[in-house]
Amino acid sequence: MLQTPIADAAQICLRVRGLTVAYAEEPALQGISLDIPRHQVTAFIGPSGCGKTTLLRSFNRMNELIEDARTEGVIELEGCNIFQAGVDPAQLRRQVGMVFQRPNPFPKSIYDNVAYGLRIQSSSSRAANLDQEVESALRRAALWDEVADRLDAPALTLSGGQQQRLVIARAIAVKPAVLLLDEPASALDPISTLKIEQLIHQLKSNYTIIIVTHNMQQAARVSDFTAFLNAGRLVEYGPAEAVFTNPKERQTEDYITGRRG
Amino acid sequence: MRFGSQAWIWLNAAAVGLCLCTLTGLLLLIAVRGLGHFWPADLQLYAYLDDAGATRRVLGELIETETVSRRQHRESGTALDLVPGDGPLQRLVIKTGNRRLDPPDFAHIFEHRIESVSAPPDAVVLERVEWGNAHGEVLAVNGAAHGNGDRLWQAFKQRMEAAHRVRETIKALAGTTLEAAEEERRRRLHRQLDANSFTLRLANGRLAEVPFGDVLRAWRPNRMNLAEKLGHYVETFWLFLSQPPREANAEGGVFPAILGTVTMVLLMSVLVTPLGVAAAIYLHEYARPGVFVRLIRIAVNNLAGVPSIIYGVFGLGFFVYLMGDAVDQTLFRDSLPAPTFGAPGLLWASLTLALLTLPVVVVSTEEGLSRIPKTLREGSLALGATQAETLFRLVLPAASPSVLTGLILAVARAAGEVAPLMLVGVVKLAPNLPVDGEFPYLHLERKFMHLGFHIFDLGFQSPNVAATRPLVYATALLLVAVIVTLNLTAILLRNRLAWKFRQLS
Known part of the structure; x- marks a missing residue:
């Protein structure tokens, strides 16, 4: 079942067709087809184990790291199938950045964390203005003012909220087209959560953002489009306002009104 | 129940206490006996009656006082002069020196036969x-x-x-x-x-x-006076540390042995670390878990249980005779049939010990690798790093404290090992140092001296065992000191790294 709220095909960044993922013959996603618009925030909601994280991790082929994971179907990033033979997952992941549920800064300095992806990407051309790139990434992640005077401090000395923004800075430093956020605020306090949400707002003008969240209010606040998944299937997908105020499906309504989930 | 658990705790504490006491006692004994040797003790002139009843004089320093039972005294056939009473007898051991001039160089005098004791100032x-x-x-x-x-x-x-x-x-x-x-x-x-x-x-x-x-x-x-004696003590001790041995190792210093031990251990560390880390990386990161990997792991763990002398035999057969001969055939053809690398030497000894300590490093590194959280690896991969880049830029640095822990254990084991070295490179007296100012500075083919073997040599191979006994203690103390120093260096390094990667996990 294809659901697409996007009329203009030119606005489509990611196109998912018939995506089925199974872990050791246990299906996690079944026949997902949807289109993700460019430079918008798309939220995946659904009960635990519904497959939203699996779907998210399909976009940068992180599922391949799990043994016994089997993927079928097509995901096109700007028209190119990412599962095609010859596509280097490492190259793909530079275009599709990811931020995880728990902040996972590397045990290095703040500077080295942000520079990590840049240093891997190229040794010569970018090395010259590495300082600039790091500063710009930290600024875009709204962290520069807090860490400008201690870039050499270990990243692990930052607070949880700062660590999460550092991880976002690290991801956007390599200039991806898409940013995947896997419940980025679930381990944070309300103030840090607010900052992350503001940040998502700022970032969407430059990045296509896909966010997985458990928090209904958050999904309503930050997303332009919302997809509701249940038991490995896409139930409903549409503009966030429509999904939250006037869901078409009974399952969606039950879930967002808290009757199940 | 309550009493039972209390008793159990006390039993455990007592076991720990016993271990500590034994260790302290051992170190104290070595330290006192070893360090006391260099003290310029006063010379006493003893006049005493010998077995024949004649007065003899000896000039020397008191080494120790022995207790001899009367029965032992009687059975030794010199029971002519038993003093009244039935308690044990005291016998003084005096180091009189003067070998060659007035042998023997140790006098054993019964306390009751001493006529006078004086300390001649000159x-x-x-x-x-x-x-x-x-x-x-x-x-x-x-x-x-x-x-x-x-x-x-x-x-x-x-x-x-x-x-x-x-x-x-x-x-x-x-x-x-x-x-x-x-x-x-x-x-x-x-x-x-x-x-x-x-x-x-x-x-x-x-x-x-x-x-x-x-x-x-x-x-x-x-x-x-005390200050002069202290000065003399420090000088003597320094000479012991800095001089080569003389007189079939019974006199002089132990510098070549210290240098040999340290060089061998450092070279062993340099050899075992990359080997062990590479093996651990393969087993933990790349090999597909299965029967084969399990077998390898069991084999590696069992290697740690092989008696060290077996490694010595293997080192002699494989490294010295096989590889050494091959090296000589290809690189040192000119000097054949005299062997260059085809004889026991520093390189082969270090390699043998590297093999001996390999399991420790492998196991420890694997533990370190498995302690790096999955989220960290995923974070790196999600940034477009390949598995190898993740490994070298992120995982290995973060696991380095564990690698060093393995190295610490390896050094502790290797520095004290003597048996295999006797087969693959250690000698009683090496004509040259393994490290000197001559190109190429580190001479891998040379035989070397080792503190552990030196102890064995002093204690059991010396022509004058009584005279070298204090040197055995002094050398033992030095060996302990060298191992502690090497270990402390590695521990400090590890702690620095561990601090750098703290909060991980």
Whole structure:
């Protein structure tokens, strides 16, 4: 079942067709087809184990790291199938950045964390203005003012909220087209959560953002489009306002009104 | 139930206490016996009755007092003079020195046979080039009495210094080419050394004429105050650390053994770390878990249980004879049939010990790798790093404290290992140091000395075991000190890294 709220095909960044993922013959996603618009925030909601994280991790082929994971179907990033033979997952992941549920800064300095992806990407051309790139990434992640005077401090000395923004800075430093956020605020306090949400707002003008969240209010606040998944299937997908105020499906309504989930 | 658990805790605590006591006692014994040897103890003149009933005199330092049971005394056949009572008898062990001049160099005197004890102020200890220390009194220098007392001692000291300078000159000449003129000069210097002599009166009243060339150092312990004794102690200890051995290792220092031990351990560390880390990376990161990997892991763990002498035999057969011969055939063809690498040496000894300690490093590194959280690896991969990049830029640095922990254990084991080394490179006396100023500075093919083997040699192979016994303790203490130093260095390094990667997990 294809659901697409996007009329203009030119606005489509990611196109998912018939995506089925199974872990050791246990299906996690079944026949997902949807289109993700460019430079918008798309939220995946659904009960635990519904497959939203699996779907998210399909976009940068992180599922391949799990043994016994089997993927079928097509995901096109700007028209190119990412599962095609010859596509280097490492190259793909530079275009599709990811931020995880728990902040996972590397045990290095703040500077080295942000520079990590840049240093891997190229040794010569970018090395010259590495300082600039790091500063710009930290600024875009709204962290520069807090860490400008201690870039050499270990990243692990930052607070949880700062660590999460550092991880976002690290991801956007390599200039991806898409940013995947896997419940980025679930381990944070309300103030840090607010900052992350503001940040998502700022970032969407430059990045296509896909966010997985458990928090209904958050999904309503930050997303332009919302997809509701249940038991490995896409139930409903549409503009966030429509999904939250006037869901078409009974399952969606039950879930967002808290009757199940 | 409550009592039972209490008793169990006490039992555990007692076991820990016992371990600590044993360890402290051991270290204390080694330290006291080893360090006491260098102290310039006072010389006492003992007059006593020997077994035949005649009065004898010995000049020496008290080493220890033994308790001898009467029965043992009686059965030894010298029970003619039993004192009244039935308690055990005390016997003094006196180091009298004077080997060759007035043997034996240790006197065993029953306390009840001692007639008098005195401390002659002019008693002198001579550290001789050969035959160990000599005790006596200096009567004259080159036949002249110099008015006795301090004037005589001044004259003696002057001659000693002159002899020392000549000896240094000879030593400096030793390295240069031996042309006829140089050889002549050396011979002249040696004659000069032997020309001057002094008269030494031994405790038994005999006089001996001793050339200055035979004496390295001389001191009068009974005239020294505490500060002088301390100074002398430090100097003696330093000479022990910095000088090569003399007299079949029974005299002189242990510097080549210290250097050999440290060089071998460092080289072993350099060899075992990359090998062990690479093996651990393969097993943990790349190999597909299965029966094969399990088998390898079991094999690696069992390697740690193989007796070390087996490694020695393997090292001799595989490294020395097989690989060494191959190296000689390809690189050192010119010097065949004399072996270069085809004989026991530093490289093969280090390799053998690297093999011996490999399991420790592998196991420890694997543990470190498995402690790096999955989220961290995913974070790196999500940034477009390949598995290898993730490994080298992120995982290995973060696991480095564990690698060093493995290395610490490896060093502790390798530095104390002697048995395999006897087969693959350690010798009683090495003509050259493994590290010197000559290109290529580190001589991998050379045989070397080792503190552990030195202890064995001093304690069991020496012609004069009684005299070398304190050196056994001193060398043992040094070996412990060397291992502790090497370990502390590694531990400090590890702690620095661990601090850097703290909060991980």
